[in-house]
Amino acid sequence: MPDIEHVREMSDALLDLMDDWNILEHDERLARFKSLEISDAKRFFFFLDNYERSGLLQSFDGSEAQIWIRLLAPDDAADILRDLPRKKTAFLMSLLDDFTRAEVAAILSYDEDSAGGMMSPLFLRARINMTMGEAIEYIRKQMQHTRVKATRYAYVLDEGGILKGVVSMRDLLTSRPSVPVAEVMSQNPIAAIDNMSTDEIRQIHDRYKFQSIPVVDEAGHMKGMLSIEEILEMVEEEATEDIQRLGATESLGAPYFEVPFRSMIRKRAGWLSVLLIGEMFTATAMGHYEDEIKRAVVLALFIPLIISSGGNSGSQASTLMVRAIAVGDVKQRDWLKVFLRESASGLVLGGILGVLGFARIFFWPMREVLYGKHYIRIAFTVGFSLVSIVLWGSLAGSMLPFLLRKLRFDPATASAPAVATLVDVTGIVLYFTCAKIFLSGILL
């Protein structure tokens, strides 16, 4: 993240490259980047995300790479190095200064999606035996000499590096200089443990909404901090993952154009194949009703309409529930309340669609030519099928995320298409059951 100092004015060459970046091939990117003036190039390097920085870094020779990797904050450097082949990582690590290398190595020792793997090891600190006046002098020096991100808080550590408290910029600016830090600070601040998952960090963020969250190890030693920027990035990445899963693809994990073609196919083909295999049961289910279709071909005409309505209502309910669980609006133990609410919603929504479906047949100008003289019974079959399948879709779609969570899977696995496939197969059975009720002895 750039500090405000970097802004001032941006050259045309810089703005042009920002606009063109996405449609350029790798070699053109490299050439245009190298043609920038050094101040513009630095500004641009900060504008890029870590995927794109990684692409540039890998194309540079040693001395160039050294300039650029040393510009990065340790958490960004770790983020880039983590995804490279081991040999490349070792080479780039060797270009860092000793101090940063130790910090990057510390981050790399954590799991990528843990608090430790995302934290920045640079933070503003004060010592617990200082006065506020000493603390402000100490913090002033840190701001002048390191690449620490300026935040709203400074963390107070004891001699052993244990996190003891936190003071805000407001405290620093408004307290008398002679007061001890220990008197002003908030004690026992909320902190993330270094091995906490993104979900747990998100829960802390949702509850406290701090500008930054300190990260400590089990013994309480302060290891780094998660700033609001990192939390913001994490929240966006999670939303993107959820959205992509809802769209029946594995999370791409990178911007669309940055994902290599083979890996894009692998991530998309998996789910599509699983869903196809799921849909094969529709052929099996239909097979059971082959005789009925032979006797009343008119029934076949409405199958896509029926199953897709079930699929849509299932997608709708599962999407609402997956998102409500993700943002914390709905908890696991709310399931019964959701079940009751979705039963009511499903019935009303089914009723609305059922009436529309009934009307489509009952009032169609050529109804007798198209659907035969028993068109009223066909209309009832379609109408009642819609009521039951929309109810079933709403219940299956809303309950599956709870079930998956109970079984310790990610609720977003109950992606809309997975629910739709489930509802498709059962929808065929529901439809032909309704048909038997209304048409038995007449067409069937």
Place this chain on the structure above:
Amino acid sequence: MPDIEHVREMSDALLDLMDDWNILEHDERLARFKSLEISDAKRFFFFLDNYERSGLLQSFDGSEAQIWIRLLAPDDAADILRDLPRKKTAFLMSLLDDFTRAEVAAILSYDEDSAGGMMSPLFLRARINMTMGEAIEYIRKQMQHTRVKATRYAYVLDEGGILKGVVSMRDLLTSRPSVPVAEVMSQNPIAAIDNMSTDEIRQIHDRYKFQSIPVVDEAGHMKGMLSIEEILEMVEEEATEDIQRLGATESLGAPYFEVPFRSMIRKRAGWLSVLLIGEMFTATAMGHYEDEIKRAVVLALFIPLIISSGGNSGSQASTLMVRAIAVGDVKQRDWLKVFLRESASGLVLGGILGVLGFARIFFWPMREVLYGKHYIRIAFTVGFSLVSIVLWGSLAGSMLPFLLRKLRFDPATASAPAVATLVDVTGIVLYFTCAKIFLSGILL
């Protein structure tokens, strides 16, 4: 957003209420909230979101309501008042102090989704003719006396209130006190215009990643600021809206349990009905092929399989594209590059599914009993239909968001279910066309 000062320790009563809140009915919520000690109640009130605060405020009598509404920052108060009936709004406005009332009224005069409608009118300021020493004194006073959010920046205004520059906390803490503010500040800072939309604000945020964005009117007068918290909230709300649209529902605009039943039905029934009406064309399309189905009922068995595969690949492509456009990975003019990439992806994905579909029939144990002696031709029909429909789904799904954007609609309107419906109808035509090629003169 609570300042760190509010944290320290949380009582059991407070933690219990935080956990129970979602499953409580309105009256229980009110009773439990009123039973909290005042310091806990204040802490809890800050923990709630504006929907929930609004619910409480409306149940309080005048003197109670006055206590609570006066705790709110002007932007939160405006957010709550905006959605209430006019009479209620007027009453609650009358409870505010004169100064806050003027600020709230200013925010309410803007569109809800504009920079002006979301900004906080409180920000740290310095005057352009001050020295850094004077500025730090001035800012210290602002921090002591108002509810201004402490941010990393203070904005520098001239006598007429025109935004001239910005200084960071780092500048304030590290500059010599005798230096004029005008020498230290970054000039001409990037600012949002008060009538900018959320999309435009997001673009500024994506490009500059500032901790806060100043909001000015057309003439350059500073009106307020968007802090990273507000931008974070906006990004999350947008993601939720996109996710809900992808799931075929209008954006609920509130947490699941907070949406009244009638309004939930209205928001969900609309899309489901539109999709049902779209799917009615499948019945029309199928009607054209009634003779073919009569002659070869076996064809009907694979219709759900075929159209759902087209729907899934369409959902997948549109979901990837809608998200890539939303986060700025893909721009409008990248459409041709996307078209070429999706043509290739669609062919490969179609090939994979085609082979699976072919194998399902060709290697099925009872193939001759179930699918007749021409089962090989049926297998080719299904296989080739899958290739063509997956290709078509990928292209339609990826291009529709660009088309919608060109026509100035929100690309997220190309929700997965809308694309799936479009692909369903055309899928039937593709399938029977393949059938005619492979089975003409044999079964058809």
